[in-house]
Amino acid sequence: MNKNYLLRILPVAGVLVALAISPVYAQSLSVTATNGSGGVKVTNNGSSASLRMANAEKNAVNRANQEITRRLTSLNTLSTRVNAMVRLSATEKTSLSSQIQTQITDMNTLQAQIAADASSNATTSLKSDIQSITKSYRIFALIIPQGAIEAMADRVQTLVSDFDAVAAKLQTRISADQSAGANVSAAVSAMTDLNAKVSDASAQSQTAVSGVSGLQPDNGVQTVMQSNTAALKAARADLQTAQQDLVAARKDAGAIVKVLESVRTSASSTSTVNSTATSSQ
Amino acid sequence: MSKAKIYWIVIIIILLVLAIWWWSSAMNNSSITTVTSTSTISNPSSTNATTSSYNSGISATDTSNASLNQDLSTIDSQMNGLNSDSASVNQGLNDQPIPQSQQ
Numbered sequence: 001m002n003k004n005y006l007l008r009i010l011p012v013a014g015v016l017v018a019l020a021i022s023p024v025y026a027q028s029l030s031v032t033a034t035n036g037s038g039g040v041k042v043t044n045n046g047s048s049a050s051l052r053m054a055n056a057e058k059n060a061v062n063r064a065n066q067e068i069t070r071r072l073t074s075l076n077t078l079s080t081r082v083n084a085m086v087r088l089s090a091t092e093k094t095s096l097s098s099q100i101q102t103q104i105t106d107m108n109t110l111q112a113q114i115a116a117d118a119s120s121n122a123t124t125s126l127k128s129d130i131q132s133i134t135k136s137y138r139i140f141a142l143i144i145p146q147g148a149i150e151a152m153a154d155r156v157q158t159l160v161s162d163f164d165a166v167a168a169k170l171q172t173r174i175s176a177d178q179s180a181g182a183n184v185s186a187a188v189s190a191m192t193d194l195n196a197k198v199s200d201a202s203a204q205s206q207t208a209v210s211g212v213s214g215l216q217p218d219n220g221v222q223t224v225m226q227s228n229t230a231a232l233k234a235a236r237a238d239l240q241t242a243q244q245d246l247v248a249a250r251k252d253a254g255a256i257v258k259v260l261e262s263v264r265t266s267a268s269s270t271s272t273v274n275s276t277a278t279s280s281q
Numbered sequence: 282m283s284k285a286k287i288y289w290i291v292i293i294i295i296l297l298v299l300a301i302w303w304w305s306s307a308m309n310n311s312s313i314t315t316v317t318s319t320s321t322i323s324n325p326s327s328t329n330a331t332t333s334s335y336n337s338g339i340s341a342t343d344t345s346n347a348s349l350n351q352d353l354s355t356i357d358s359q360m361n362g363l364n365s366d367s368a369s370v371n372q373g374l375n376d377q378p379i380p381q382s383q384q
Contacts, residue, residue: 060381067379074376081369130381137378145373152366158337159359165339166352173344236370243363250356257349264346 057126061118064130068111071140075104078147087157088150092213096150099143106136139217142228146212149235156205156242163198163249167191170253173260187259194252201245208235208242 079100085093110129117126170191177184212235218224337355340348 063379063381067381070379074373134378134381141376141378144376145370148366148369148373152363152370155359155363155366159356159363162337162339162352162356162359165337165341166349166356168341169344169349169352173349232374236374239367239370243367246360246363250353250360253353253356257346257353260349261346 057118057123060130061114061126064114064133065111067133068107068114072104072107074144075100075107075140078144078151079104081151082147085151085154087154087161088209092150092209095213096143096147100147103136103140103143110136135220138220138225142215142217142232145232145236146215149208149212149232149239152239153205153209153242156201156239156246159246160198160202160205163194163246163253166253167194167198170194170256170260174256177260177263182263184259184263187256190252190255190259194249194256197245197249197252201242201249204238204242204245208238211235211238 079097082093082096082100110132114126114129116122117129170187174184174187174191177187211231215228215231216224218228337359339352339355
C-alpha cells in the first residue's frame with residue numbers, strides 16, 4: 001500500500017459523502033416558507049437545516065389545507081344559497097352553479113394532490129401546487145361576491161313580489177274605506193311612497209345583477225381586476241339602496257295597516273253606538 | 282500507511298455515508314407523512330330552483346287585519362334574510378386569503 005493508492009481512494013469516498021448529503025442541500029434550497037411574523041428561510045446547516053426544512057414544508061402544507069378548506073366552506077355555503085334562489089333566471093342560476101361546482105372540484109383535486117406530494121416528498125410538485133392556490137384565488141375572489149350579490153338580488157325580488165301582493169290588499173282596504181267615507185289620507189300618502197320604494201328596489205336589484213352577471217376572472221390582468229372590483233362594489237351599492245328602499249316600504253306598510261285598523265275600530269264603535277241608541281228608543 | 286488501515290478508513294466512510302442517507306430519509310418521512318387531507322365536503326346535489334323556502338306565501342284575497350299583520354310578519358322574516366345576504370356580500374368583497382409560500 002502506498003500514498004498514491006490512498007490518493008485514489010479518498011476522492012471516491014468524498015464523492016460518496018457528497019452524494020449522501022446532496023438531497024438535503026437540494027431540498028433546503030427549494031423550499032421557503034413564511035409565517036405570521038415574516039419569512040422563514042430554510043438554510044443548509046447540517047441536521048438542524050433538514051429538520052427546519054421539513055417543518056417549513058409541513059407548515060406550508062397546513063396553510064394550503066386551511067386555505068382550501070376555507071374556500072370549500074364558502075363555496076358550499078354559496079352553492080346552498082344559490083340552489084334556494086327563486087327569482088333569478090334559470091340561465092343565470094345554471095351559470096353560477098356551474099362555476100361554483102367547477103371550483104369545488106378543482107379545490108378537492110388540488111387538496112388531494114398536495115397531500116400526495118407531501119407524502120411522497122415531491123417538493124417541486126408541492127411547491128407548484130401550493131402556488132396554484134394563490135393563482136386560483138383570482139377566480140374564487142370573483143365567484144364568491146358575484147354569487148352573494150346575485151343571491152341578495154334574488155331576495156330583493158322576492159320581497160318586491162311580497163310587497164306587491166300586500167300593496168294590492170292594502171289598496172283594496174283603502175278604497176273600501178274611502179268609499180265608506182273614512183279619512184284615510186295618511187294611508188294613501190304612505191301607499192304612494194310604498195309603491196315608489198318597491199319599484200325602485202326592483203330596478204336597483206336588476207341593475208346590480210346586470211352589472212355582475214357577465215364578469216369573468218381577471219387571470220392576473222390588473223385592469224380587468226380593477227374593473228371587476230368596481231362592478232362588484234357598484235352592485236353592492238345598488239343593493240344597499242334597494243335594501244333601504246325596502247326598509248322604508250316596510251315602515252309605510254306598517255303605517256297603512258295602523259290607519260286601516262283604526263278606521264275599522266272606529267267604524268265598529270260607531271256601529272255599536274248606533275245600535276245601542278236604536279234599541280233604547 | 283498500511284493497506285489494512287486504508288481499507289478500514291474506506292469502510293468507515295461507506296458506513297458514514299449510509300448512516301447519513303438513512304437519517305435524512307427517516308427525518309423527511311416522519312415529518313411529512315403526518316399531513317393528510319381531511320376535508321370531505323359534499324357537492325351540491327342539484328341546481329334546480331325548486332325550493333320554496335323563499336316563496337313567502339302571502340294570501341292574495343284575505344284583507345283582514347289579522348291577515349295583513351301576518352303578511353307583515355312574513356315580510357319581516359324576509360327582511361332578516363336580506364340583512365344576512367347583505368353581510369355575505371360584504372364578506373365576499375372583503376375576503377382575504379391565507380398567505381401561501383411563494384418560493
